[in-house]
Amino acid sequence: MTVRTVRIAMNGVTGRMGHRQHLVRSLLALREQGGLDLGDGTALVPEPVLVGRREHALESLAARYGLHEWSTDLDAVLADPTIEIYFDAQVTSARETALKKAIAAGKHLYTEKPTATGLDGALELARLATRAGIKHGVVQDKLFLPGLLKLKRLVEGGFFGRILSVRGEFGYWVFEGDWQEAQRPSWNYRAEDGGGIVVDMFPHWEYVLHNLFGRVTSVQAHATTHIPRRRDERGKPYEATADDAAYGIFELEGGALAQINSSWAVRVHRDELVEFQVDGTEGSAVAGLRRCRAQHRAATPKPVWNPDLPATERFREQWQEVPDNGDFDNGFKAQWELFLRHVALGTPYEWDLLAGARGVQLAQLGLRSSAEGRRLTVPELSL
Ligand SMILES: NC(=O)c1ccc[n+]([C@@H]2O[C@H](COP(=O)([O-])OP(=O)(O)OC[C@H]3O[C@@H](n4cnc5c(N)ncnc54)[C@H](O)[C@@H]3O)[C@@H](O)[C@H]2O)c1
Numbered sequence: 001m002t003v004r005t006v007r008i009a010m011n012g013v014t015g016r017m018g019h020r021q022h023l024v025r026s027l028l029a030l031r032e033q034g035g036l037d038l039g040d041g042t043a044l045v046p047e048p049v050l051v052g053r054r055e056h057a058l059e060s061l062a063a064r065y066g067l068h069e070w071s072t073d074l075d076a077v078l079a080d081p082t083i084e085i086y087f088d089a090q091v092t093s094a095r096e097t098a099l100k101k102a103i104a105a106g107k108h109l110y111t112e113k114p115t116a117t118g119l120d121g122a123l124e125l126a127r128l129a130t131r132a133g134i135k136h137g138v139v140q141d142k143l144f145l146p147g148l149l150k151l152k153r154l155v156e157g158g159f160f161g162r163i164l165s166v167r168g169e170f171g172y173w174v175f176e177g178d179w180q181e182a183q184r185p186s187w188n189y190r191a192e193d194g195g196g197i198v199v200d201m202f203p204h205w206e207y208v209l210h211n212l213f214g215r216v217t218s219v220q221a222h223a224t225t226h227i228p229r230r231r232d233e234r235g236k237p238y239e240a241t242a243d244d245a246a247y248g249i250f251e252l253e254g255g256a257l258a259q260i261n262s263s264w265a266v267r268v269h270r271d272e273l274v275e276f277q278v279d280g281t282e283g284s285a286v287a288g289l290r291r292c293r294a295q296h297r298a299a300t301p302k303p304v305w306n307p308d309l310p311a312t313e314r315f316r317e318q319w320q321e322v323p324d325n326g327d328f329d330n331g332f333k334a335q336w337e338l339f340l341r342h343v344a345l346g347t348p349y350e351w352d353l354l355a356g357a358r359g360v361q362l363a364q365l366g367l368r369s370s371a372e373g374r375r376l377t378v379p380e381l382s383l
Contacts, residue, residue, distance in 0.1 A: 001043045004061035006340065008085040009107070011051040011098060014061060016185065017112055019087030025049060028065055036340055044344050051077055065125045074098060076207060078105035083114070085343060086111060086284050091187055092194035096121045103128045108135040110336070113203045114181040114363060115356035117194055117248035122360035127383050137339040137349055140207045142274075144331030150292035150322045151278065151285055152212055159294065160280025161338030163213055166252075170201060170274040173267050174244070177231030183263070186232035189240040196242035198223050198366045201262040203359025205250070207351070208276075210358065214253035220249040221366040222374035226265035234343075248366060286319065291317035359383055 008027065012018040027046045036041030040286055043205050050058045050070035058070035078086065078101055086102035088095050088111040096116040102109045109129065116122040129136040137354055144147055154160065159291035169334055175182050187193035188200065198221065209216055223243035230240050245263035252258055272288030285294040328334075335351070358381055369376045 001037070001090070002041055002044050003045055004038075004079040004344070005045050005047045005048045006085065006344070007049060007080075008048045008053050008087055008202055009083050009102075010073075010087045010089070011074065012088060012090030012094075012112075012356045013048070013050050014052050014054065014057045015089055015091070015314040019061070021330075021332040022087065022089055022112075022336070023050075023061075025298070026332045029330070029333055030336070030340075036337055036344075038341065038344055042344075044262060044340055049077060049080075049083060055102075058310060064229070075102065078102060082277050084108060088112060089186075092199065093117060093187075093257065096125065098214050099125055100128065103132050103134060106132060106381050109138045110139075110339050110358070113356055114199055114360045116360055117199070118358065119361045119364050122353070122357035123381065123383075126240055129353050130383055135343050135349070137335075137342065137355045138351055138353060138359075139332065139335065140204075140211075140351045141331040141335060142208050143351075144189070144205050144334040146324065146328040147272070147287040147292050148208065148276075148289075149328065151276065151287035152322070153325075154283075154285050154294060154322065155212055156279075157283075159283050159284030159285070159296075160278060161297075163254070163256045163278060163280045166209065166213060166258035166260075166276055167279075168205065168208075168258065168274065169277045170260065170271060171245070171263035171266040171268075172273050174264040174366075176227055176229075178233070182230060182232075186230065186238065186266075189230050189242050189244060190238065191242040196223070196244075196367075197262050197264060198243055198370070199244045199363045201246070201250070202363035202366045203356070205248070205260050206260075206359040207256075207355060209250060209252055209258055212380060213256050213258070214249045214257075214379070215276075216362055216378050217249040217253055218375055218377050219248060219362060219365050220250075221246055221369045223247075223367060223370040226263070243367075244364065246330075246370070285322070291295045292322040294322050295319045308369050352381060354381060 013023050035045035052058045055072050062070045086107040159361045175186050189197040223246040226245050232239050244265050248260050250258040275288045277286045283296045341347045365376045
C-alpha cells in the first residue's frame with residue numbers, strides 16, 4: 001500500500017482531551033494500525049506536530065510516544081507549508097484566536113467544542129473558514145458512542161413510532177479539591193476562564209438532539225452553582241464563578257420534548273455517566289455511552305400505582321438489550337477518520353464550524369434563559 005502522510009499541528013495536546021482522546025486514542029492509534037485505508041491503495045498516516053505553551057511538557061510528551069516534533073511557536077508552525085491540518089484542544093477561552101490564525105494560514109482545521117465563547121465569534125469562524133475554502137470539522141464525539149449509535153439505529157428503523165420525549169441525565173460528583181483532588185481542571189468552574197457546565201455540555205446536547213431527533217427550537221434552562229468554593233490544582237481556594245449544574249428543557253423540531261439534567265454535583269445511581277431515555281408511541285429505549293436497552297409497546301408491562309405494597313416487578317429486567325451487531329471503535333477516533341477522509345478525498349462531512357456554532361448558540365441561549373427566567377426560541381443559523 002502507498003503511504004501518504006498528513007502533518008497535523010496539535011495544540012493543547014498536554015490537556016486531558018488533547019492527550020488521551022485525540023493524540024493517544026485517535027491519531028497514535030491510527031499510526032499503530034498502519035494508517036487510515038483510503039480505499040484506493042493508499043494509507044493515510046497522521047504525523048502529529050505537538051504545539052503548546054510549555055516546552056518541557058511538550059518535550060516529555062513527545063519523548064513518551066516516540067514523536068520528534070514539537071513547538072511553542074504557533075505562528076511558526078502555521079507558517080510551515082507542510083502542515084495540512086490544525087487541531088485545537090486548548091482551553092476554550094484560547095480557541096477562537098488560534099482558529100482564526102489557522103484559517104488565515106489556509107490550514108484545514110479540526111477542533112474541540114465549544115468553538116468560541118460566544119455565538120458571534122463562532123459564526124465568524126464558520127464564515128471565515130467557508131470563505132477561505134478550507135475543510136473544517138468540530139468534535140461531536142457523543143454521536144459515535146456505541147450506546148448512541150444503537151439508539152440512532154432504533155430511530156432510523158422506526159422503532160419508536162412517534163417520539164414523545166427524551167430525558168437525559170448527565171453527571172457525577174466532581175470533588176471540591178479539599179480532601180480529595182478534583183478530577184476536572186479548575187478553569188471549568190471559573191466563568192472568566194471559559195468554564196461552566198452549560199458552555200461545556202449544551203453544545204453536546206445540541207448535536208445529540210439535532211442528529212437523533214430534530215433541531216432544538218426552544219430552550220428553557222435553570223443553571224446554578226451548587227458548590228461555590230473549590231480548590232485548584234495547587235490546593236488554593238477559589239470562588240466557583242461558573243455554573244456547575246443546569247436543568248434544561250428543549251423543544252425539538254417534529255414536536256418531541258427533551259429534558260436534560262447536567263450536573264457536576266450529583267452522585268451516580270445509574271448504569272452510566274450519561275443516559276437518555278426515549279419514549280415513543282411504539283416503544284422506549286434507554287441508551288448510555290455503551291449500552292442501549294429497549295422495550296416495545298407489545299412487551300410493555302402494566303404497572304399499577306400502589307404505594308401500600310412493596311414493588312414486586314423488577315423494572316430493569318423488563319428491557320431487552322439492543323445488540324452491537326458490529327464492532328465499535330473509539331468515538332473520537334471514528335470521527336477523526338471521517339474528517340481525514342473528508343480532507344484527503346473530499347467525502348461529505350456535516351459536523352463543521354456551522355454545526356459547532358449551533359452548539360455555542362444553544363449554550364448562550366441556555367444561559368440567557370436561566371438569567372432571564374424564561375423560555376427562548378432558538379433561531380435557525382445560516383452563514
Ligand atoms: N469532546 C468532549 O467530550 C470534551 C470533554 C472535555 C473537554 N472538552 C473540551 O476540550 C477542551 C480542553 O479541555 P480539557 O478538559 O482537556 O482541559 P485541560 O485543562 O486538561 O487542557 C487544556 C489544554 O489547553 C492548554 N492551554 C492553552 N492555553 C491555556 C491557558 N491560558 N490556560 C490553561 N491551559 C491552557 C493547556 O496547556 C492544555 O494543554 C475544552 O475546550 C473543552 O470544552 C471536550
